Amino acid sequence: MSKDICHCIVLRKASRRVSSYYDEALAPLGVNIAQFSLLRNIDRMAPVSLTDLGARVELDRSTVGRNAKVLERMGLVDIRPGKDQREATLTVSDAGRVILKAGGPLWDSVQEDIEARLGPDGIDRLRELLAVL
Amino acid sequence: MSKDICHCIVLRKASRRVSSYYDEALAPLGVNIAQFSLLRNIDRMAPVSLTDLGARVELDRSTVGRNAKVLERMGLVDIRPGKDQREATLTVSDAGRVILKAGGPLWDSVQEDIEARLGPDGIDRLRELLAVL
DNA sequence: TCATTTTTCGGGTATATACCCACGAACGCG
DNA sequence: CGCGTTCGTGGGTATATACCCGAAAAATGA
Numbered sequence: 001m002s003k004d005i006c007h008c009i010v011l012r013k014a015s016r017r018v019s020s021y022y023d024e025a026l027a028p029l030g031v032n033i034a035q036f037s038l039l040r041n042i043d044r045m046a047p048v049s050l051t052d053l054g055a056r057v058e059l060d061r062s063t064v065g066r067n068a069k070v071l072e073r074m075g076l077v078d079i080r081p082g083k084d085q086r087e088a089t090l091t092v093s094d095a096g097r098v099i100l101k102a103g104g105p106l107w108d109s110v111q112e113d114i115e116a117r118l119g120p121d122g123i124d125r126l127r128e129l130l131a132v133l
Numbered sequence: 134m135s136k137d138i139c140h141c142i143v144l145r146k147a148s149r150r151v152s153s154y155y156d157e158a159l160a161p162l163g164v165n166i167a168q169f170s171l172l173r174n175i176d177r178m179a180p181v182s183l184t185d186l187g188a189r190v191e192l193d194r195s196t197v198g199r200n201a202k203v204l205e206r207m208g209l210v211d212i213r214p215g216k217d218q219r220e221a222t223l224t225v226s227d228a229g230r231v232i233l234k235a236g237g238p239l240w241d242s243v244q245e246d247i248e249a250r251l252g253p254d255g256i257d258r259l260r261e262l263l264a265v266l
Numbered sequence: 267t268c269a270t271t272t273t274t275c276g277g278g279t280a281t282a283t284a285c286c287c288a289c290g291a292a293c294g295c296g
Numbered sequence: 297c298g299c300g301t302t303c304g305t306g307g308g309t310a311t312a313t314a315c316c317c318g319a320a321a322a323a324t325g326a
Contacts, residue, residue: 006240007247007256008148008155009170013191014263015141015148016283022141034312037142051274058146063313065276070311086274086321107139114140117265123140129259130147132250149313167282184304196283198305203281219291219304272323282312292303 021113025106029099030074036103038067039076039096046091049082053090071096154246158239162232163207169236171200172209172229179224182215186223204229 022033031039041057042048048056054064068090071077076096082089092100115123155166164172174190175181183201187194201223204210209229215222225233248256 005260006155006166006170007244007259008151008166009190010260010263011144011148011151012167014266015144016191018141018144018266020284022139032311033139033141034145037139049274057142058149059312060314061275062277062315067312084274084322088275111140114266118262122262122265125258126140126262127138127143129251129255129262130143132255133147133151133247153314165281182304192282193284194304195285195306200282217292217304221305267326269326270324272321274319274321276317276319278317279315281314284310284312285308287306287308289306290304293301295299295301296297 018114022107022110025110026103029103029106031076031099031103034067035071035076036099036107038064039071039092039100042068042071042077042090043092043096043100047082047089049087049089151247155240155243158243159236162236162239164209164232164236167200168204168207168209169232169240171197172204172225172233175201175204175210175223176225176229176233180215180222182220182222 019033022036026032026036029036038053038057041053045053045056050061050065050068053068054061057064059067065088068077068079068088072079074095076093076099078091078093080089080091081087118126152166155169159165159169162169171186171190174186178186178189181189183194183198186201187197190197192200198221201210201212201221205212207228209226209232211224211226213222213224214220251259
């Protein structure tokens with residue numbers, strides 16, 4: 001029975017596998033897909049608080065905080081207090097923008113590989129299935 | 134364009150979300166889905182080496198080693214040297230078998246929820262799509 | 267204005283995951 | 297039977313992720 005296979009584990013494996021494709025492609029830039037994606041989100045929302053960013057990327061606030069700190073240490077992101085003294089305001093630095101620009105084509109390439117492998121409607125069908133989970 | 138959305142991130146989000154469903158269901162037993170699944174695999178392959186187990190679950194050997202050590206600390210798995218003195222031989226303990234038995238119905242329940250949400254052919258289509266990645 | 271509650275972080279702790287390297291065991295070839 | 301090679305772990309390091317708790321700031325209500 002195929003029903004014996006854990007749906008969760010299938011997903012986790014695929015997630016790890018696919019992540020590694022993106023990670024390899026982005027490796028020349030020294031960032032992985034989680035970092036690159038977070039950087040993009042910060043760029044789109046900047047200046048943004050950890051809470052808002054966490055909501056957007058569907059990650060725990062503390063996770064986003066720690067991940068952002070790594071980006072800060074790399075010099076790709078600036079973290080400063082906002083008007084609201086509680087808030088940490090995130091913005092992409094110049095170095096971060098360089099990475100964003102350089103990573104675009106690398107990311108595109110993997111996206112296209114995935115699309116090629118899934119076929120014309122594959123992406124849409126996959127996304128539809130994942131959306132209900 | 135839906136093509137702007139990172140296929141990898143979609144997968145990672147779904148993976149985290151679905152994992153949390155299983156984690157919640159298994160929480161009364163004090164194990165998460167990664168641990169439960171690993172325990173099941175050890176049970177099926179016992180006695181098994183870290184290398185073989187890693188190959189089976191598609192995880193790095195060192196990752197499996199560390200995860201197994203957590204299970205050992207919980208008393209669910211025994212790790213002993215095998216005939217080949219290099220090998221760590223994993224077997225499920227009595228306490229581990231209790232968890233496996235108790236977890237079965239909890240796991241089934243989440244599996245069914247997922248299947249219900251994906252519809253009759255959903256699982257097969259999803260699995261098919263993920264398989265080519 | 268002041269006390270209470272809510273919000274926002276940060277740190278502690280723990281697991282999951284991977285890569286690299288060192289060490290010791292096993293094995294195969296002269 | 298040695299010796300070099302291969303194999304299997306373990307430990308170090310680093311990121312990703314989550315949950316809980318405490319501190320500090322802001323908002324709210326009397």
